[in-house]
Amino acid sequence: MAxxxxxxPSSNQIIVTLESGAVIADIKKALKLIRGVASVKxxxxxxxxxxxxxxxxxxxDDVKHGRVTTYASLDDFYKEMGL
Numbered sequence: 001m002a003x004x005x006x007x008x009p010s011s012n013q014i015i016v017t018l019e020s021g022a023v024i025a026d027i028k029k030a031l032k033l034i035r036g037v038a039s040v041k042x043x044x045x046x047x048x049x050x051x052x053x054x055x056x057x058x059x060x061d062d063v064k065h066g067r068v069t070t071y072a073s074l075d076d077f078y079k080e081m082g083l
Contacts, residue, residue: 011038 018024024042031040050056062068071077 016027018027028040028042031037069080071080
């Protein structure tokens, strides 16, 4: 089996999405038996951290610099929006 560091960066990849993690071990074993498979990696979905987004940082900058509007009530907001 090839070392990950020596793999060709243009190697082909197949991404498989599984509904359940219960079959991951079996799928890995099966894939490793296929001729030409250099490596099998499992990646868990990353949790989305909204505080790392550009939109969140821009919103917090708006708050910091007072670029926000407050309303006494929802009706006041609707009036301002012309609704």
